[in-house]
Amino acid sequence: xxxxxxxxxxxxxxxxxxxxxxxxxxxxxxxSENESDNNSxxxxxxxxxxxxxxxxxxxxxxVPTMKEGMEQLINDFNDTVGKEKGVIVEPVADPNxxxxxxxxxxxxxxxxxxxTFGTLDASRLNLDFKAYEDVFPAEELxxxxxxxxxxxxxxxxxxxxxxGLAFTFSTPIVFINGGLFEEAGLDPNDxxxxxxxxxxxxxxxxxxxxxxxxxxxxxxGWVTDSVFFSNGADIMTEDRSEAVFASEKGIExxxxxxxxxxxxxxxxxSTTEVPEQFMAGNLGMYITSTALHSGFKAAAEAGGWELxxxxxxxxxxxxxxxxxxxxxxxxxxxxxxxxxATWEFxxxxxxxxxxxxxxxxxxxxxxxxxxAEDPNYLQGFVEEHPLYQINLAQLEHIRxxxxxxxxxxxxxxxxxRDAIVEAVSTEADVTKTLKNAxxxxxxxxx
Amino acid sequence: MSNYQSNSIDIAALEPIQAxxxxxxxxxxxxxxxxxxxxxxxxxxxxxxYPTLSTFVLAFQNWGMVPGTAPTPVGLDNFVRLLxxxxxxxxxxxxxxxxxxxxxxxxxxxxxxxxxTHKMEGKMKNVYRAMFFIxxxxxxxxxxxxxxxxxHPTNGLVNDLLLQFGLIDSNIAFFSDPVFAKWLILLITGWxxxxxxxxxxxxxxxxxxxxxxxxxxxEGANRFQQFRDLTLPLLSPMIFxxxxxxxxxxxxxxxxxxxxxxxxxxxxTSTNIYYEMYKYGFSNMDVGLSAAAALLFFVVFGIIAFxxxxxxxxxxxxxx
Numbered sequence: 001x002x003x004x005x006x007x008x009x010x011x012x013x014x015x016x017x018x019x020x021x022x023x024x025x026x027x028x029x030x031x032s033e034n035e036s037d038n039n040s041x042x043x044x045x046x047x048x049x050x051x052x053x054x055x056x057x058x059x060x061x062x063v064p065t066m067k068e069g070m071e072q073l074i075n076d077f078n079d080t081v082g083k084e085k086g087v088i089v090e091p092v093a094d095p096n097x098x099x100x101x102x103x104x105x106x107x108x109x110x111x112x113x114x115x116t117f118g119t120l121d122a123s124r125l126n127l128d129f130k131a132y133e134d135v136f137p138a139e140e141l142x143x144x145x146x147x148x149x150x151x152x153x154x155x156x157x158x159x160x161x162x163x164g165l166a167f168t169f170s171t172p173i174v175f176i177n178g179g180l181f182e183e184a185g186l187d188p189n190d191x192x193x194x195x196x197x198x199x200x201x202x203x204x205x206x207x208x209x210x211x212x213x214x215x216x217x218x219x220x221g222w223v224t225d226s227v228f229f230s231n232g233a234d235i236m237t238e239d240r241s242e243a244v245f246a247s248e249k250g251i252e253x254x255x256x257x258x259x260x261x262x263x264x265x266x267x268x269x270s271t272t273e274v275p276e277q278f279m280a281g282n283l284g285m286y287i288t289s290t291a292l293h294s295g296f297k298a299a300a301e302a303g304g305w306e307l308x309x310x311x312x313x314x315x316x317x318x319x320x321x322x323x324x325x326x327x328x329x330x331x332x333x334x335x336x337x338x339x340x341a342t343w344e345f346x347x348x349x350x351x352x353x354x355x356x357x358x359x360x361x362x363x364x365x366x367x368x369x370x371x372a373e374d375p376n377y378l379q380g381f382v383e384e385h386p387l388y389q390i391n392l393a394q395l396e397h398i399r400x401x402x403x404x405x406x407x408x409x410x411x412x413x414x415x416x417r418d419a420i421v422e423a424v425s426t427e428a429d430v431t432k433t434l435k436n437a438x439x440x441x442x443x444x445x446x
Numbered sequence: 447m448s449n450y451q452s453n454s455i456d457i458a459a460l461e462p463i464q465a466x467x468x469x470x471x472x473x474x475x476x477x478x479x480x481x482x483x484x485x486x487x488x489x490x491x492x493x494x495x496y497p498t499l500s501t502f503v504l505a506f507q508n509w510g511m512v513p514g515t516a517p518t519p520v521g522l523d524n525f526v527r528l529l530x531x532x533x534x535x536x537x538x539x540x541x542x543x544x545x546x547x548x549x550x551x552x553x554x555x556x557x558x559x560x561x562x563t564h565k566m567e568g569k570m571k572n573v574y575r576a577m578f579f580i581x582x583x584x585x586x587x588x589x590x591x592x593x594x595x596x597x598h599p600t601n602g603l604v605n606d607l608l609l610q611f612g613l614i615d616s617n618i619a620f621f622s623d624p625v626f627a628k629w630l631i632l633l634i635t636g637w638x639x640x641x642x643x644x645x646x647x648x649x650x651x652x653x654x655x656x657x658x659x660x661x662x663x664x665e666g667a668n669r670f671q672q673f674r675d676l677t678l679p680l681l682s683p684m685i686f687x688x689x690x691x692x693x694x695x696x697x698x699x700x701x702x703x704x705x706x707x708x709x710x711x712x713x714x715t716s717t718n719i720y721y722e723m724y725k726y727g728f729s730n731m732d733v734g735l736s737a738a739a740a741l742l743f744f745v746v747f748g749i750i751a752f753x754x755x756x757x758x759x760x761x762x763x764x765x766x
Contacts, residue, residue: 098728105511105731126510126731212600219622219711268619269599270711282600410730415532418713425622425712440532 043340048086052341054111062095065295069361087341115330121406124163129330131161156328164328168364170290171322171394172223179305180284184208191310205284206265213284215267218424225401229321235402243441246434293363309387322394323401408444504737524738533714537722545696551636552692556643582641590706624715650684679763686758
């Protein structure tokens, strides 16, 4: 008898186990059902009395300096177009780019994602992102994309299809603390143009004020790419099959950076600490994204100093090549209603109203560059904030930051970033460290 | 006639009922323990056994955890990749560093504090114990943020004080320095865990009869001898318990501070095995690699737990 009971108990547990496995099976069948519904790109009519809710995962909402602007953008949509057409956008703050992955894997509805460019290829493969051409009507798409900077649009295109529409966008510039400059006897309207001058200015600031003169965190993760590009070095070959950053030019660029790092006038913190240092008024020059502009401006006003800006420094007489940071919008609608709702939201936030809010309230660049000359939108703002002219001018010779190939993206970018940190901030030999990292990445790529 | 008939029916009907209820009682008797066990068994299955089994299976598969996709079997490939990945070796060395480094904070200091506060009278005893215990119940995220600000390279109090006392000439970026980062994570975790051991040892001390101390002091033992010959042996079961918890949980305790303060950096020098597993699984979306690392450490920690359990049985002294 006891044997029978324990047998039936074991059977029960087995059933439980199988039902656990069953969840996966069910999800698989759901996914394929939805696909058949979704094959056409025609949009269904939405019902304003019975609105469709879509979720929007955004990291800007989790960054203190960007939060307000992002909230305004979403609320503006919900109050105007959303109300009229029947769409409600529910924002989800995603500080570490982890929440959307966790929620997608948990089977939750994740409809629109603010996604960085560097890992877009990996996410597209892993997380079932839809290409715009596959879900939205071709005519409307073409009409909407008109006027958006071609350079920016290309960044979200993989295998000839657009998996991300450029959303927020900026290039790195040199932020300058005018107060420290003047204290050191320098003119903030005459900023350094070359890396050599950067070192000279930084040392002077350190000597006269005791504060660090210059900052570019070795673990910044993207400006590093422009340091390489500006000295004529590449990070990967054009077909992205091989890493080539440990070239003579690449090593030379890092040696120059390291020389400034070791001069005693370079900020030594990490990428979370240096912005705090700059905002506290303890740093003369800082290279980072214009996305931090609104936060820096508030800090400068509170601290009683003027905020200035300059273009990226160049190596000798070669013009500098900035990279872009920022994000694209990736979509994964799973029903006809959501498809139509998603399209309304995308059209609004990447339209003139959306880009105006993003530029004025957050500090990103308007990707519809014409807006900067349009008195209805951004003309007044750009005139008031000359910093944006630097950025808009840089857009012309911009080069996209490295997109590591999908399968190995996170691993390769970690190896690359760690090697830069080690090469710049420690005693380690630059040539050896970079060669080593290049070799390791190339093993991964094979 | 009718009476007789009805009687006979009654009797005939009674017998099977008796037999049935007997069988039912037997059945009930046998199932009862299992029904009592069922809630915990089901919960254990859902939270422990099923995930553990999944880990074993996933360690030999490649999967991005996206609903609608199926894992593909890859054999031992995950283990090969794991052993050749850049930060795996250093994460093991660091796991050892954190595990051993935490022992003073989980055992030596708490033991001293518990004994020192044990003999105190009145309110001060509780005030002191509360002081040791408070760090333990503070949220790791806010604690981490405060430590980060204290050790900020330019705006932080620590650098400011060191500079003012002339101990250093230039600011130190503590969390960007491969040596300081590791030690600070250890110290912060240790500081937080002191209360854990202290509370357990204090509880164990109240269980030791005062008569022993009277007896041993009559024999002329001084305070140190009392501690060595009486307190220590009587606390030994608790010391072994705390030792085991400290060894097995140190990687989890350091996890929060690694994540908040350094994200494993600079260049992977402060990471530990749990943080690597988390990165493999939830940042690289490579659940197979994560499961392979988990499997290896399931075995290693299993062996540690088994060995310690046997040592405890052999050496711990129980006062019945």
